[in-house]
Amino acid sequence: MAKRRSSHPQFAICIRTDDPDVLTPRMIYRVLPDAGAARSRFLRVIDNEGEDYLYPADYFMLVDLPAAVERALSRAS
Numbered sequence: 001m002a003k004r005r006s007s008h009p010q011f012a013i014c015i016r017t018d019d020p021d022v023l024t025p026r027m028i029y030r031v032l033p034d035a036g037a038a039r040s041r042f043l044r045v046i047d048n049e050g051e052d053y054l055y056p057a058d059y060f061m062l063v064d065l066p067a068a069v070e071r072a073l074s075r076a077s
Contacts, residue, residue: 009030009070009073009074010030010031010033010062011028011029011030011031011062011063011065011070011073012028012029012031012043012045012060012061012062012063013026013027013028013029013060013061013063014026014027014029014059014060015059015060015061016058016059017059021048022047022048022049022053023045023047023048023055023059024048027048028063028073029045029046029047029060030045030046030073030074031043031044031045031060031062032044032045032046032052034054037054038057041056041057041058042054042055042056042057043055043056043057043059043060045060
């Protein structure tokens with residue numbers, strides 16, 4: 001897999017959750033860079049409440065989206 005530039009947006013699809021009020025399965029979420037969280041197997045995502053929060057990485061599947069889709073999602077958030 002190609003290494004992403006730090007300014008390149010990253011997205012993930014939620015594949016499971018313990019709290020459907022803050023994460024929705026099959027929804028795409030913006031992932032924020034957080035090396036410390038990644039080392040602990042967590043991802044920092046913008047959740048349904050619009051807050052960035054740490055969630056277990058196994059709740060998500062990282063996805064590579066076409067550049068046009070990433071731009072549209074970044075503008076919408």
